[in-house]
Amino acid sequence: MGSKKRPFYRIVVADSRSPRDGRFIETVGTYNPLTQPEQVTLKEEAIMGWLNNGAQPSDTVRNILSKEGVMKKFHEAKYSKK
Template sequence: MGAKGAPFYRVVVAPSTAGRNGSFNEVIGTYNPTTQPKHLEIKNDRALHWLLNGAQPTETVAYLLKKVGVLDEYFGQRPKARKDFAYLDKTTAATSVSTAIDNEVTAKVAEAVAEEAVSEGA
């Protein structure tokens, strides 16, 4: 899976006693962050099955599951579980704020460069 310098990830269901590169029960998806747009493929039915049977996703996988809509479906079936994933709302809000700040800074830099180019041309 993947190559040096080219990350590619499998989303797997593994027992909590297994190591990071240890045994796993099932591959439920893949994630390739290097392609444009980023490739994310999750078997929604299998992911939902494992969540309903007590699987606890890592924070990163929970974010990916939220992105493809699996967690919304899970919350529809188990509304009380939403509190266990409250950190996702904070992470999403923080990401939105940092993106907005980055975009504002980028816009100001672009604006300054444009003004400088206009003043040099005059």
């Protein structure tokens, strides 16, 4: 996504066996690093559902989710049940 010198990223759920730019299951957000501050849109319910099903975010996506507070919500929901 994006164009030359203008990056724009989609945050997607993909099978680990598919190629990086290949097939994906669902788009769960976008990231635009050029705006000030960076513009991030996330489908939090979908992300929480995938994380609860065992999806593992990449390091970069984990950092984005942490900045937006999604990982904290996931951690609290996961460990407050016990």
